[in-house]
Amino acid sequence: MIKVDRITKRFGSIVAVDGVEFEVQRGEVLGFLGPNGAGKSTTMKILTCFLEPDSGTATVAGHDILRDPVGVRRQIGYVPENAPLYGDMTVASFLKFVGSVRGMSSGSIRGAIDRVVEQCALSGVVQQTIETLSKGYKRRVGLAQALLHDPDVLILDEPTDGLDPNQKHHVREMIRGMGAEKCIVISTHILEEVDAVCSRAIIIGRGRLLADGKPDELKARGGGRLDVYFRKVTTDGEAA
Amino acid sequence: MSATVAVFKRELRSYFGTPLAYVFLVIFLVVTLYSTFYPMQGMGLGVGFFQARDASLRTMFSLFPAMFAFLGPAAAMRMWAEERRSGTVELLLTLPVTIRQAVLAKFVAGWVFLGIGLLLTTSMVWTVSWLGDPDTGPIWSGYIGAFLLAGAFLAIGSFFSALSKNQLIALLLGLVASALLILAGSPAAVRFLDSQSWAPHFLSDLVESLSVVDNYEGMQLGMIEPRAFLFPIVVMSGFVAATVVMLNETKAR
Numbered sequence: 001m002i003k004v005d006r007i008t009k010r011f012g013s014i015v016a017v018d019g020v021e022f023e024v025q026r027g028e029v030l031g032f033l034g035p036n037g038a039g040k041s042t043t044m045k046i047l048t049c050f051l052e053p054d055s056g057t058a059t060v061a062g063h064d065i066l067r068d069p070v071g072v073r074r075q076i077g078y079v080p081e082n083a084p085l086y087g088d089m090t091v092a093s094f095l096k097f098v099g100s101v102r103g104m105s106s107g108s109i110r111g112a113i114d115r116v117v118e119q120c121a122l123s124g125v126v127q128q129t130i131e132t133l134s135k136g137y138k139r140r141v142g143l144a145q146a147l148l149h150d151p152d153v154l155i156l157d158e159p160t161d162g163l164d165p166n167q168k169h170h171v172r173e174m175i176r177g178m179g180a181e182k183c184i185v186i187s188t189h190i191l192e193e194v195d196a197v198c199s200r201a202i203i204i205g206r207g208r209l210l211a212d213g214k215p216d217e218l219k220a221r222g223g224g225r226l227d228v229y230f231r232k233v234t235t236d237g238e239a240a
Numbered sequence: 241m242s243a244t245v246a247v248f249k250r251e252l253r254s255y256f257g258t259p260l261a262y263v264f265l266v267i268f269l270v271v272t273l274y275s276t277f278y279p280m281q282g283m284g285l286g287v288g289f290f291q292a293r294d295a296s297l298r299t300m301f302s303l304f305p306a307m308f309a310f311l312g313p314a315a316a317m318r319m320w321a322e323e324r325r326s327g328t329v330e331l332l333l334t335l336p337v338t339i340r341q342a343v344l345a346k347f348v349a350g351w352v353f354l355g356i357g358l359l360l361t362t363s364m365v366w367t368v369s370w371l372g373d374p375d376t377g378p379i380w381s382g383y384i385g386a387f388l389l390a391g392a393f394l395a396i397g398s399f400f401s402a403l404s405k406n407q408l409i410a411l412l413l414g415l416v417a418s419a420l421l422i423l424a425g426s427p428a429a430v431r432f433l434d435s436q437s438w439a440p441h442f443l444s445d446l447v448e449s450l451s452v453v454d455n456y457e458g459m460q461l462g463m464i465e466p467r468a469f470l471f472p473i474v475v476m477s478g479f480v481a482a483t484v485v486m487l488n489e490t491k492a493r
Contacts, residue, residue, distance in 0.1 A: 084327030100246035
């Protein structure tokens, strides 16, 4: 469902993403691993058509990111890093706004809000202003926003960052539950998250693709430990 | 289209979601209407409404260029600066809406907000109609001109709001740019350029023609010149387009 074709992105003299290519199929939960500044968020911003790549392209659910960015965005549910939200709106009016930008009818928006409020356990705070919510609730509102149109492709940039262990568990359960029928890419630098939710993992460092495989395979390469392998591939380049 | 409308609605509602909008509107109305009756001496605004003994809105209209040069950038300062500061620009621009639609939707929302302010000054129209028998032509053209002017200053403000993440800096830059347009045709500026030996004559002509005040003056008198209409429209569309270009550069920073 996602096909990334050698995308490269520079910011000034820094190469943030350097010829990354991979594919993700429906039913996969792809863990996107890498140290901070490795190019994870930049890749996700390119896939969601927030940024344009300097070279290369990608297709998401059959739409090319350069030729049909709005078509791509229609297919995607995206939670940006830190899950930014309009703090001055209530949860209900915010979700309604997202639904209408997505061109949903008011009837289907109402049904969709009921569904995501239930799914993300937001029923107690629907009429509350977003800026008064705790971090955990804000994250879940960000997730609810991404699930509103029931997208086939979900792109989540560090969705469990800043959550307490119970909330992390809840979000991971949700992702795993949806993994079978959707195509999900989740970035993280928490390695145990890979074990918990991902069916496949990619490691990138300094903009390059360093490893691609099932969590068990990657672990085996590190002698049974993912963190050992992670450190090995992400620090190799620096030594050279 | 529905996406554009949704962004427009959210933006317009957000104006009235904070007390700031009401504060600006009240200040605008108080200053405008007060100055109509008691113009400050030495500002070249002529005599007050009652002294003029004239059932027209010329005193009030002559205040609008300066008022909107302030209110336009003030209404626009939040527009993109806040989206970028809080990171919601990434949320907005990864929804199925293009950057052009988003810029246009937010601009029109701000324009409607200023239009509401303008509409609230129509109490003066009732006043003059009750006191005398005003000529309606100049009132219509004066209001249309003022609305266009408001849009031009708002567009300038939106450009600087896309430039700086800091609302205050966006406001100050917008005010400076607007003040330049106001001052361009002032007698002092033109006289200065004429007195300079290095400045060719066409330069002072050019600067004079950039004056929003001069262009608007004719409209207050009921003269509908294409140039007077075109000038604010050109400024407005130019700066809205520049906002799109600027935002494309700054959105990810």
